[in-house]
Amino acid sequence: MTWWGTEVLGRLPLTGDETVLDAGCGSGRVTEELACRLPGGRVIAADAAPSMLVEARRRLARFGDRVTFVECDLGRPLPLDGPVDAVFSTATFHWVPDHDALFANLAGVLRPGGRLVAQCGGAGNVASVRRAVAELGETWPGPWTFATPEETVPRMEAAGFVDVEAWLHEEPTPLEPGEPTETFLATVVLRAHVDRLPEGERAGFVRRVAERLPSPTLDYVRLNLVARRA
């Protein structure tokens, strides 16, 4: 996933002195690469999870005050001091339930003409896992918003973006069968599902999902976004 982030970062043209918001910085792995591309600029590393920000602070300490950290929910207006030159985000937007609010909040902190470059899970993402979960009788669709480009372009335009490009691409990802797959499902893909179950039912649930997967390859689908603030 960090490699995917590196690839997406390559789509963001930078001169090196901009201020860039990393929306959903997580533990800061991709943020670190972003900060390296901004020797005269600044990164605002934003995330909703305090534990992620603790790890990101540790990883990015060497950049000193060129990186600042903001604990915030991208679904709410963002508490930044001034506008940023660009918004960058990877593997995060699908965790935000209201994409209209998300894009309005991002447009609200981006200077006119500033770019947004992002990637997140898109329509069809991990469909095999979601199918397996449904076969087990679980009716909760999960915490994600896996949107299509057709839904996303008008949302972004309504929020004040222009030159919006949105496309899906498949990123089939092989998993090591057995215990590594179950651990990956439990800690990454199905974490929210597992958290809702009593302790004693978690391992069995994950094993039954893993057994139902048609192949040891996870069917990731990414939604790619490139746009400019009007």
Ligand SMILES: C[S@@+](CC[C@H](N)C(=O)[O-])C[C@H]1O[C@@H](n2cnc3c(N)ncnc32)[C@H](O)[C@@H]1O
């Ligand atoms: C899979 S991580 C991605 C981290 C990093 N961007 C990367 O590509 O490695 C997703 C991050 O989104 C954050 N997140 C989820 N919902 C959020 C929200 N509503 N507002 C801000 N951050 C959120 C999570 O806390 C998590 O750190």
